[in-house]
Amino acid sequence: MEEGVVETPEELLAKQHRKEKKDLQAKIQSMKNAVPKNDKKRRKQLTEEIAKLEADLNQKHEEEFRKLKDDTDVKACSQGEEVIYGIETLKVDGEDLEEVKQPRVTKAQKRRDKKAAQERERESRIAEAEVQNLQGVRHQEGLKLAQKLAQQQLQIKEISSDGHCMYRAIEDQLAQRSKPGITMSVKELRSCTADHMRNHSDDFLPFLTNPTTGDMYTTDEFEKYCSDVEHTAAWGGQLELKALTQVLHLPIEVIQADSPTIKIGEEYDGDHITLVYMRHAYGLGEHYNSVERLKDPCNLEDS
Structure with a gap:
C-alpha cells in the first residue's frame, strides 16, 4: 500500500479474509499429511472435515461482507450522505401532496458497490490460486524426487491420473525392458491381481477393514x-503391489520424496520394477508415475 493511502473497510476486511484462507489451507495440508494413505476410514472423515471447514469459512466471509455493506448503507442514510429521494406530486381533494419515494442509489454508492464487487472477485481469484499452488508442496515434492532419481540416472515418466495410474506405471515398466519378458496390459494386470488376492485371501483379508x-x-x-x-478404476496400493510381485515374480520398489524407498518382493530375482509415489500430485488423490533413463544426465554435487 502506498504511503498516505488509507485503506477502506472493504479493503481491510478483504485482507483479513486472505489471511484466514491462507491459514485454513495450511491447516488442511497439515491434516492431510497426518493421515496415512491406507487408513481409509480416517481419510473419508478427513474429506468431510475439510469440506465443512471450507464451507464454514466461506459462509463466515459472506456474512461479514454482507454486514459491512448493510452497516455502510445505514450509516450513509443516518448521516444524510448523498441519498437523494424522488418527489412525486399527487392531487387529493384539489390539494397538492408530495409523496416521498424509496431512496435511489447515488453515483457515489454505485462506485462503492462496484469497488466492493471488484474486491470480492479479486479475493476469489487469489483463493483459487492458493488452492492450486497448495503452498508449493507439489513443486517441492517434484524437486526432491528429481534429485533422488538423478542419482540413479533416472527421471519421472508421467502417467495419466485416471485411477489406473499404478497399473499403467507397471505396464510401462514391463514394456521398457530391453530383454524379452512379461508384457501385460492394464486390464490383464488388474485381472491377475484380483484373482491372486481371491486365491490367497488369508494373505490379504486381514489388512482390509470396513x-x-x-x-x-x-x-x-x-x-x-x-x-x-x-x-x-479403483486406486491401487501396497496390497495390490504385493499381489503383483507374486504374480510377476519380480521385485517392486516405490520411490518417495520424504520417506525411504519401499521394497516389495525382494525374495524374487530379476530387475526390479521402479515406481514413483507422489503424495501431493493431485490434491487428496495420491499418484503413481513410472521412471525412464535420464535424458540429460548431470553430475550431482555432494551434499
Missing part, C-alpha cells in the same frame, strides 16, 4: 473389493 465399522472385511466385502480391483 471404513464405517472398523471391522475386518466379511467374505462378501472382500469379494466386492476384489471385483472393484478387477473391473473399476
Whole structure:
C-alpha cells in the first residue's frame, strides 16, 4: 500500500479474509499429511472435515461482507450522505401532496458497490490460486524426487491420473525392458491381481477393514473389493503391489520424496520394477508415475 493511502473497510476486511484462507489451507495440508494413505476410514472423515471447514469459512466471509455493506448503507442514510429521494406530486381533494419515494442509489454508492464487487472477485481469484499452488508442496515434492532419481540416472515418466495410474506405471515398466519378458496390459494386470488376492485371501483379508465399522472385511466385502480391483478404476496400493510381485515374480520398489524407498518382493530375482509415489500430485488423490533413463544426465554435487 502506498504511503498516505488509507485503506477502506472493504479493503481491510478483504485482507483479513486472505489471511484466514491462507491459514485454513495450511491447516488442511497439515491434516492431510497426518493421515496415512491406507487408513481409509480416517481419510473419508478427513474429506468431510475439510469440506465443512471450507464451507464454514466461506459462509463466515459472506456474512461479514454482507454486514459491512448493510452497516455502510445505514450509516450513509443516518448521516444524510448523498441519498437523494424522488418527489412525486399527487392531487387529493384539489390539494397538492408530495409523496416521498424509496431512496435511489447515488453515483457515489454505485462506485462503492462496484469497488466492493471488484474486491470480492479479486479475493476469489487469489483463493483459487492458493488452492492450486497448495503452498508449493507439489513443486517441492517434484524437486526432491528429481534429485533422488538423478542419482540413479533416472527421471519421472508421467502417467495419466485416471485411477489406473499404478497399473499403467507397471505396464510401462514391463514394456521398457530391453530383454524379452512379461508384457501385460492394464486390464490383464488388474485381472491377475484380483484373482491372486481371491486365491490367497488369508494373505490379504486381514489388512482390509470396513471404513464405517472398523471391522475386518466379511467374505462378501472382500469379494466386492476384489471385483472393484478387477473391473473399476479403483486406486491401487501396497496390497495390490504385493499381489503383483507374486504374480510377476519380480521385485517392486516405490520411490518417495520424504520417506525411504519401499521394497516389495525382494525374495524374487530379476530387475526390479521402479515406481514413483507422489503424495501431493493431485490434491487428496495420491499418484503413481513410472521412471525412464535420464535424458540429460548431470553430475550431482555432494551434499
